[in-house]
Amino acid sequence: MTSGTERALALISEERQRQVDVEGWTPEHDDQHMEGELGDAAAAYAYAGDHSPVNPQDGHGTDLGRVLWPWDRASFKPGAHRHNLVRAGALIVAELERLDRLAGSVQYFVRGMPDGSLELYAADSREALAEYLGGMPVETLTWVERRAAFWMPGRSYSVCAEDLFLEYYSDAPYLGGAARLWPLTFPNA
Structure with missing residues (x-):
C-alpha cells in the first residue's frame, strides 16, 4: 500500500x-x-x-x-x-x-430434491428451516459449513454459502427465520 x-x-x-x-x-x-x-x-x-x-x-x-x-x-x-x-x-x-x-449468525443447510438437485438455505436453526419448509422432518436437512463452495450455473467460479447469503441480503433485509439461497429466489417476489 x-x-x-x-x-x-x-x-x-x-x-x-x-x-x-x-x-x-x-x-x-x-x-x-x-x-x-x-x-x-x-x-x-x-x-x-x-x-x-x-x-x-x-x-x-x-x-x-x-x-x-x-x-x-x-x-x-x-x-x-x-x-x-x-x-x-x-x-x-x-x-x-x-x-x-x-x-x-445464521446456519447453512442443503436439501436434496427428488430430481437429484440441491437447494441451499440460510436459517436461524434447523428447526426454523423445517418450519419454513412446512414442517419437513429435520433429518432431511444437511448442515453445511458457511465457507462450503458451490458451483452455480452461469458462473465461471464457485461461490460459498456465506457469500450467496451476503449477495442476497445486501439488497433485502434478512429478518430471521429462514430463506432459500439457491436456486435463487427474490424477496417479495
Whole structure:
C-alpha cells in the first residue's frame, strides 16, 4: 500500500472507532439497522456538500446528501469535504461489519430434491428451516459449513454459502427465520 492509501485507511479506522467510543454506535446498535440505513448514511456523507442553497424554512440545504440521509434531517451534520468522505468510509465499514456478523449468525443447510438437485438455505436453526419448509422432518436437512463452495450455473467460479447469503441480503433485509439461497429466489417476489 502507498502511504496515501495507508493514511486514508487509518483515518477511516480512527473515525469508525470514534463512532463507537464517542457516539455509542456499537455493533449491537448497528445490527438494528437492517434495511441499509448505514449504507444510505455513507452515501449521504459522500454526496454532502454539493453547495446547494440553504432552505430558509428549515435551515438545511437541498443537496443529495440530505435527500439520502436515512434519519432525522437535523442529525445530518456534514462538514468539510474530506472529513465527510472519512465519515462515509467509516459508515461503509460499519455496514460491511454488520453484514458479516449477520452472515456469521445464521446456519447453512442443503436439501436434496427428488430430481437429484440441491437447494441451499440460510436459517436461524434447523428447526426454523423445517418450519419454513412446512414442517419437513429435520433429518432431511444437511448442515453445511458457511465457507462450503458451490458451483452455480452461469458462473465461471464457485461461490460459498456465506457469500450467496451476503449477495442476497445486501439488497433485502434478512429478518430471521429462514430463506432459500439457491436456486435463487427474490424477496417479495
